[in-house]
Amino acid sequence: MEHRDENKEGIGGMINPRRYGIERVAYLLMRLSGLGLLAYFIGHIYETSLILKGEVGWSEFLELTQTTEGHVLLAIVIAMCVFHTVNGIRVMLGEGGVGVGKPARPDYPYIPASQNVKHKIGIYSAIVLAAIAMLYGLGVMFGE
């Protein structure tokens, strides 16, 4: 079959958060936090597996989290975790058809009912809660 360039927007277009409102920002943050949490999960499994090398290996690795970089990293993990959970609940409800509006005869200027204020509040809440949790985490870790 003849190869044809589909002129796809590619990853650059997929992750561009500037054109389609807060919903597309949430889409990007959801993807990034998902990947971040996956990386953390893999690191976490590796870290816990160090117990097989005895207490010394385990403690050595844990000390990394006691550094400034370690604290910042953990604070980012907290933010990713909270955002992914809260926004995930919003997306799951939406994807089940909850809160996406009801079909109706459309009228100009055609404001899409699925992009409604409930979902926007859900997104902003996820961002604010993630920020609060991160600041709290930073306070606890650096306040020790």
Next chain:
Amino acid sequence: MAQVSSIAEEQASTPLSPSKSVTLRIARFNPEHDSERKFMEFTIPYKKWTTVLDIILEVKKYFDHSVAVRYSCRQATCGSCGMKINGKPMLACFTKITELDSDVITVEPMNNFPIIRDLAVRFERLFESHHKIKPYLIRDDSEITSNEKEFLQSPKEVEQYIQFANCIKCGLCNSACPTMATDSSFVGPQALAQAYRYVADSRDKGKNSRLKIIDESHGIWRCHFAGSCSQVCPKGVDPAMGIQLLRGYLLGFRS
């Protein structure tokens, strides 16, 4: 008659020399012999009601007739003139210069569609996906053989799908979709919204066969509810709503 002539006079008295100009940048690319996209710039005068399609046609008329652009109805009905205008997919005939709030207007072919030339793109994939979801009523009897003569519906039943029947197959939704940006096999928001349109039609009996078609790895599960499709749809179809309602059937939230 007097009224007609006064309207004619009023039109004739509209100032012919417009006060404002806009810079139009048109992407030029022929995949048959060009290696990269180039932009041509034109300065075009415009009025309050001038559309992006108007100024492109102005370029074709007075500067360069070889610019390739597809259009027909000029009233957001045929779905031909979709293109990227200042970075976002829009209908050129339905977008006024004044609403863009910019002195420079860049027009490019829609993304996620192969380019034929300049602003004209191929629609085969969109039509194939549309066809795949069986965009017609599925039932054993027909209005001709049935005793009822026609399949009656209440206004409430019509409301369930009429919004989705507004689709003009312009492809703007497929161009804005983040999944379409990377997945060459995704069925796309246009076809999924049409699947909902028929599933929600009380006259249709093909729900199960349609749900089966979209319940696959490059089908409905690739939608992540980013909602960009609904934001660019010029006809108020709201594909994102249709897709999530459709998914409700598959997840057992709807029957």
